[in-house]
Amino acid sequence: MQMSNRISGFQCSPIRRLVPMARAAKERGVHVIHLNIGQPDIKTPKEALDAIHNYKDETIAYGLSEGEVGLRKALLEYYKKMGVDDLTIDDIMITTGGSEAIQFTFITLCDPYDEFIIPEPYYTNVATFANVAMVRLRPVTSSSSNGFILPSIDAFEDKINKKTMGILLCSPNNPTGHVYTEEELLALLEMCKRHDIFLVVDEVYREFCYDGKKFTSVLSFPEYADRVICIDSFSKRFSMCGSRIGAIVTKNKEFMENCLKMAQARLCSPAVEQVAAEAALSAPQSYIDGTVAEYEKRRNILVSEMQKIEGVRVNMPKGAFYFVADLPVDDAEKFAIWMLNDFSYKGATVMFAPAEGFYWTEGLGKCQARFAYVLNENELKLAAECLKVGLKTYRKEVMHV
Ligand SMILES: Cc1ncc(COP(=O)(O)O)c(C=O)c1O
Structure with a gap:
């Protein structure tokens, strides 16, 4: 049986593809x-959990496609x-996670083979x-040597052509942790205006500064x-990824x-969870402050702890x-596999x-x-110890250095 050509070109998520090896290590x-x-691992706000426990409707029905x-x-x-007071509810569409929000945005703005500029590394x-x-x-490449700051506006402008529909940023950034400044955003917005393209910013980690x-x-x-266009999510802010x-x-x-x-074609986003999300927004500010x-x-x-490990560079x-x-290794994926298959320290x-x-x-x-x-804290300290010993052993036994 044949699968599509396009699916074979898709990647398995680098975040999840080593999971079977992790499972085997646990076994x-x-x-x-x-x-x-x-x-x-932070608890979801009690307000959100209570809303789920107290859900009274006898039928979990479809809701509005644009959200409740x-x-x-x-x-x-x-x-x-947050200081943004010029929105109306028509400016907000609820999606099935920030993930769906990104997909909807691409499909709404782009025809096949249109282009989006994105700083790499990206989510x-x-x-x-x-x-x-x-x-x-x-991609416009950002560099670990300067803390992954926004590449120059010229670097973005060089990539713009007739097919460019927009720029996609993520701030605070996954994976680099960079937070784009007001000046950086303004410079990009001015450039987007000059070229009549969109600026899409994924702000799912907004509070985490x-x-x-x-x-x-x-x-x-x-x-x-x-x-x-702003992409948002309850997943991280309220520890309610699921x-x-x-x-x-x-x-x-x-x-x-x-x-x-x-949105209409996929009918609606999860109904009970929208009630929980609404309740999560009533959690006291101390919930967010404590989490951050x-x-x-x-x-x-x-x-x-990682900055103390020889050969590791972290901003x-x-x-x-x-x-x-x-990392001071020949291949980070090879090292990751070795850590799961062939290594443990203090049982971890x-x-x-x-x-x-x-x-x-x-x-x-x-090598990143x-x-x-x-x-x-305890898990993180143990993780740093494991990495330190793991790197030393891997370099000696596998890389022979
Ligand atoms: C930058 C970024 N955007 C979007 C998402 C997707 O979030 P959601 O769980 O809301 O689909 C994630 C999840 O890790 C993320 O890191």
Whole structure:
């Protein structure tokens, strides 16, 4: 039986494809520390869980394709608190996770073989979403040597051609942890205006900014509102990844009208979870503040421990809960597999995501890996110890250096 040619060109997620090896390690009794995936261990707000437990409807019915009114009204209030007060509920569409929001955006804006410019490394699943929509990604490479700051505007401008429909950013960034500044966003918006293209910003980690760094939302530039699309999600902010609730926010009416065709075809986003998401928005500010403080502490622990390991280069990330590290290995994927199949220290090993799949440009990221600091302090300390011993052993026994 034959599969499509296009599916064979899709990648298996570098975040998940080593999972069978992790499972086998666990079956051998090895404790696998998962730094490969952004699955927070923080509790979902009680308000959201209570809403699920108290759900009274006797039929879980289809809801509105654009999302429930109560949730969209609650989101309006949330954006108002962020300083964005010119939205209406018609500017918000609820999606089945930020993932669907990205897919809808590509399909609404692009014909097959149209192009989107994206700084690399980028959130790896975007490559599959682009493949589904038959959109070509045109990468602009950011570098670990300067903390993955935004490449120059000229580098973006060089990639623009008649097929370019927009730029996709992620801020705070997965996988690099970079948080784009107001000046960086403004420079990009001016360029987008010059070329009449869209700026799409994935802000699913909006609250996760550290060291007192100020976050600037792409929604806070009213003069460019028509070309701005914001991708949002409840997954990370409220530790409710499995609920699959996200949103698209834009003041561009034509975009919303067309995007609704996709939303109508998939009928609606999960109904009970929308009730939970609305309730999550009523959680006290202390929930978010506590979560962010916890991640900042975890970042400090894992980054400082990894910076002590010989040959490892890590910049202190400013946001989200990931960083990309340069590792002193011949091939980060080979090392990741070896860590799962052939290594343990104190009964444990570490799983991380090799970074090559976060780049479009072939050959880049081969000696880099993405680490997610979503586990508690003790696990992170043990993970750093495992990595230190693992790297030393791998270099000696496999690389013979
Ligand atoms: C940058 C980024 N965008 C979107 C998503 C997808 O989130 P969701 O769970 O809302 O689909 C993720 C998930 O890890 C992410 O890291």
